[in-house]
Amino acid sequence: MMKIWLYIKKFLIACFSILKGFNVTFKNMFKKPVTLDYPRKKQAMKERFRGMVDLYPEDCVICYQCIKICPTAALELAHKTAEDKKKDITKFEFNAELCCFCGLCEEICPTDAIFLNKMYEVSYFDHKDMLNIDLMNNDKYKKVGGHKLEPKVVPVKEEVVPPPTPEGTKPNV
Amino acid sequence: MTPHVALLVKGLSVLGFIAVSAMFLIWLERKVSAWIQNRMGPMAAGFHGSLQPIADTIKLLLKEDIVPTGIDKMTWWLAPFFVTVPAVMAFLVMPFSAKLIVNDLNLGVLYICSITSVCVLGIFMAGWGSNNKYSLLGGMRSAAQIISYEVPLLLSVLVVVMEAGTLSMQGIVHAQHDLWFIAKPNLAVAFLIYFISSTAEVNRVPFDIPEAESELVAGYHTEYTGMKFAMFFVAEYTNMFIVSAIAATLFLGGWQGPFLPGLAWFLIKSYGMIFLMMWMRWTLPRVRMDQMMSFAWKLLTPIALLNLLISGWLLVR
Numbered sequence: 001m002m003k004i005w006l007y008i009k010k011f012l013i014a015c016f017s018i019l020k021g022f023n024v025t026f027k028n029m030f031k032k033p034v035t036l037d038y039p040r041k042k043q044a045m046k047e048r049f050r051g052m053v054d055l056y057p058e059d060c061v062i063c064y065q066c067i068k069i070c071p072t073a074a075l076e077l078a079h080k081t082a083e084d085k086k087k088d089i090t091k092f093e094f095n096a097e098l099c100c101f102c103g104l105c106e107e108i109c110p111t112d113a114i115f116l117n118k119m120y121e122v123s124y125f126d127h128k129d130m131l132n133i134d135l136m137n138n139d140k141y142k143k144v145g146g147h148k149l150e151p152k153v154v155p156v157k158e159e160v161v162p163p164p165t166p167e168g169t170k171p172n173v
Numbered sequence: 174m175t176p177h178v179a180l181l182v183k184g185l186s187v188l189g190f191i192a193v194s195a196m197f198l199i200w201l202e203r204k205v206s207a208w209i210q211n212r213m214g215p216m217a218a219g220f221h222g223s224l225q226p227i228a229d230t231i232k233l234l235l236k237e238d239i240v241p242t243g244i245d246k247m248t249w250w251l252a253p254f255f256v257t258v259p260a261v262m263a264f265l266v267m268p269f270s271a272k273l274i275v276n277d278l279n280l281g282v283l284y285i286c287s288i289t290s291v292c293v294l295g296i297f298m299a300g301w302g303s304n305n306k307y308s309l310l311g312g313m314r315s316a317a318q319i320i321s322y323e324v325p326l327l328l329s330v331l332v333v334v335m336e337a338g339t340l341s342m343q344g345i346v347h348a349q350h351d352l353w354f355i356a357k358p359n360l361a362v363a364f365l366i367y368f369i370s371s372t373a374e375v376n377r378v379p380f381d382i383p384e385a386e387s388e389l390v391a392g393y394h395t396e397y398t399g400m401k402f403a404m405f406f407v408a409e410y411t412n413m414f415i416v417s418a419i420a421a422t423l424f425l426g427g428w429q430g431p432f433l434p435g436l437a438w439f440l441i442k443s444y445g446m447i448f449l450m451m452w453m454r455w456t457l458p459r460v461r462m463d464q465m466m467s468f469a470w471k472l473l474t475p476i477a478l479l480n481l482l483i484s485g486w487l488l489v490r
Contacts, residue, residue: 018457025456029208037216 050101051119053094055135059113062087066105066114074098075105076132089136096122096130117141183275187264195410196226201444202410202451209455233406236399241304244396249302253397253404255295259288260411267418268342270428270435281342282334285419286327289374292412293319296376296383296393299405303396311392314462315383319374321469326370328477329363332484333423336360346427353426359484364424366477368449371416373469375409378454382462417446 036043045051053075062079078091106115119141124130133140200215200223207214215222240249266281268274278284293316300312334340336357337348354360373380384392394405421427421442428435460468 021456022452025209025452028211029205031211033207033213034211035213037213 045118045120049118049120050103050106050116052096052117052122052133052141053099053105053135054115054117054141055092056113056115057089057092057136059111060089060092061111061113062089063110065108065110069104069108071102071104072098072100074100092135094133094135096133187261187275191261191264191407191411191414194414195407196230198410198413198447199229199406200226201448202454205448205451206455209452230403233399233403238399238401239396241396243304245302245304247302248298249396252295252299252302253401253408255298256292256408257295257404257411259291259295260408260415262288263415266342267415268346268422268427269439271343273436274343277341277343279339279341279344282330282340282345282423285342285415286330289412289415290319290323292408295408299397300393303393305396307389307391308393308395311383311389311395314389315376315393318376318380318383318465318469321466322370322373322380322473325366325469325473325477326374328474328481329366329370330419330423332360332363332481335481335484335488342422342427345423346429349426349429353424355424359480359487360424362476362480363484364420366473366480367420367424368446370469370473371420372450372453373465375412375416377413377450379457379460380465381459382465413447413450414443417450418443420446 062077064077067075067077074095074097076091076093076095077089079087080090081087101116103116106112109115114135203225204214204222206212215225218224218228263285265275266278266285268277296315296319297312300308300310300315303309333345333354336354337345339345339348348354355364376383383389384394389395394402397405418439421439425442425446426438427442428439430438430441433441
């Protein structure tokens with residue numbers, strides 16, 4: 001007799017827990033989705049996100065600190081000195097294949113000229129494109145990430161960090 | 174209109190309805206699963222992914238039809254038809270509204286129960302013909318499961334037939350003119366049994382062990398591609414609509430309801446039942462094979478028999 005009561009009790013508990021599960025899934029049905037409608041809406045990157053290496057050429061003082069500290073020798077810099085001892089960058093290239101995104105160049109730079117931007121869509125159509133990226137060129141990251149389609153970028157929350165732009169923004173301090 | 178033309182129109186409209194319904198259900202399934210899991214689901218094609226099933230259909234039609242080596246040719250080729258054709262044939266007696274029915278057979282319930290049982294043959298043929306151990310396991314499980322759950326299913330349908338005193342689908346709907354059958358306690362129990370066993374009949378979670386993705390890699394239709402796979406897919410969703418429509422007809426008053434036309438009520442009730450099934454899919458985990466069989470034979474069948482006995486007593490009292 002005891003056994004039968006135990007069985008019935010277990011049965012009722014099982015029924016109750018099934019209904020409880022239905023309740024949970026029903027409530028979940030009306031919650032806001034946690035995912036994004038990706039190519040149309042993009043996640044704003046966090047403040048300390050390390051994307052592609054970027055440069056403000058006018059801020060650079062050609063101190064070669066970034067070249068020295070780079071652990072993978074991903075950066076290449078050359079300059080020429082004019083008669084009035086004014087230095088000019090002749091070549092500042094970034095090899096995205098070698099870069100390990102450690103951010104040391106950004107840390108060491110005395111004038112914050114070199115920095116890692118907020119880009120995260122960094123796939124290229126051609127392998128050669130990512131070998132020697134000319135940092136002096138303002139449009140260097142325009143072609144990246146299959147941007148031929150140019151989907152409309154809608155920022156998720158305007159008040160946080162702005163969405164990653166190919167040009168890159170000065171990092172928030 | 175000659176009778177042949179009328180038959181052709183009826184057949185074509187049934188086929189059209191099946192195609193549209195299956196497409197809508199695939200979209201709904203993906204959306205419901207997305208909502209429950211706090212995702213967005215298909216969003217790219219059309220408004221909130223409403224054109225997604227059309228894109229899927231085109232993709233399936235254009236896909237290469239791979240024929241594996243070592244298959245049992247005859248069985249393998251025939252299996253999709255054995256699954257799809259009964260699903261289409263079941264629409265013969267489906268009462269969409271007072272007038273909208275292809276043919277109101279006086280043995281409607283018997284016809285629908287016997288014709289939907291043929292499906293298991295196709296599933297087992299697919300499992301056997303594929304020359305794949307997982308497919309064969311899926312097919313065998315499916316045969317065991319569908320045959321087991323047919324017993325409580327038919328016993329619960331029998332209660333309705335006893336109560337209505339007719340086997341015709343329209344007759345059963347008319348018998349519920351004053352009160353839906355689900356409102357009576359013994360028929361509510363029958364409805365519960367019917368719902369559980371019909372979920373098992375159409376191989377849906379929590380009774381989806383014939384196609385259990387994580388253990389059998391989709392079971393009996395592992396080896397099927399392209400259009401043949403699409404036929405299995407359409408048959409699965411059509412069967413889902415059929416069991417829901419039967420539930421709506423036998424227990425929920427069919428096309429009867431206030432204000433709206435009969436067709437609308439029938440579709441609302443059927444799709445409501447389907448929504449319940451989808452909701453259940455994303456709530457409950459899959460049961461084990463032995464748990465499922467013992468549940469059918471040790472619990473559902475005795476309760477269904479007892480329910481039948483009590484209903485008989487209530488009728489002759």
